[in-house]
Amino acid sequence: MTATTNRLAVVTGAAGTMGQAITRQLLADGHRVAAIDLKLEMLAPLAAEAPDRIIPLAIDISDADAVESAWNSLNAAHGPVTILVNNAGLLSNNKAEQSSPEEWRRIMAVNLDGPFYLSRMALRDMRAEKWGRIVNICSLSMKTGGLTAGTAYAASKGGLGVLTFSLARESAAQGITVNGIAPGYVLTPMVTEQLTEEQRQAQLRDIPVGRFCGADEVAHCVSYLAGPNAGFITGEIIDMNGGMLMD
Template sequence: MPPSDQATENSRLQSLEGKTAVVTGGAGAIGSAIAVELARAGAQVAVMDLLPEAAEALASRIGHGAVAVGVDLAVESSTRAAAEKVLQHFGSVDILVNNAGILSNHKMADTSIEEWRRVNLVNVEAAFLLAQIFLPGMRSKRWGRVINISSYAAKSGGLTAGTAYSVSKSAMIGLTFSIARETAGQGVTSNAIAPAYVMSPMVSEQLNDEQRAAQLAQIPVGRFCEPQEVAHTVSFLASPLAGFITGEVIDMNGGLHFD
């Protein structure tokens, strides 16, 4: 094949033209980078977020058929209504990115049952519910991608976060594996990304200067992860060229952890 033809074929295999994607927490630092990157690859994106105005602003900036969907993922009825709105608009969903999450830095003794439940509702239960709703459409088309944003905290026993958050992100990995096992023969892949120290409000606003300096000192590569780096990995896992990868957890931690 001539180089020009090969380049065209490679571009086609990386394209998400004709695909629809849902990104939860889509108006946040990581979510917005993911939504922009998927749209750049050709997908039509539904930006799901607790802040509808921020989601609207991002969808307007993205264009390319992007829509904003307000949702409170801690409330089952709100999650179901948001999913139904997406299905009414697009008909089906090809790519689900479960990115939304809330942080808890409290360790075991200081974690209330109310905090435990809310963290797990948003970080795990909503992801399960959205996958349950959108997977039938993926299966019927024999093409789909579920990409769950986990965390280094899941692999470190909460070194970088509290108990509820760390357990919820571990559960995201279990959910990823379960979906991958159930759908591997149906054209659907399910993978997770486990970032550490992404430059987002969790790092820039919820940690003071001393805490940020202490975290930075632990990272072998000497810097924080950028949201666009997570977005690039999501786009790769969503692409047709990643169809042979399922049940995988991609670490993005700057050398903190190897496996």
């Protein structure tokens, strides 16, 4: 076992389509994974695939105290975390006038506050280890303002992008990289269930490669950014949108 494997990773939103793909890829890379979602029963099928290497945790990541308590317990039982993937997110397609203050606050709490709380804890571990990787799952909407996504969602992902830059700047000299991935239209329930067939066909016409992104493709990108060969990449947002936006 080398120093580049058997690290302890944390993946949020691990019960979802993309979270499962990321968790499986990190397992394939030789790491252990603390898989986080709201309820343990949501994680049970995934945890059963590798019970000796997946640690299921039920945490509301929008609760700062719950995050800190769970993190400290994880450290005590399994050691420091050196890979964090902030994948959990809530989607809203409501534009400004249709977005209630309660919806705005909930979207921000999960999509932006949660990654901040988790990153604070992760940086403590990573600085002690003098090595770390944080990967934030952002969104195409942060650069487009939201084509089909709503105002709160686009704003939360924009905030996550800036959080990425800020954390990268403050931790770069400590062996820690912080990067984001901005997928556009991944084949998850956000596309298959929360968009109409008309919206899906319209988006397919606008994607130059002519298809939606696969969750496994995002997972492979996470794998690279979380690995030893990406140590000179930090503060970067990698676009995965099939050519919809080129910058």
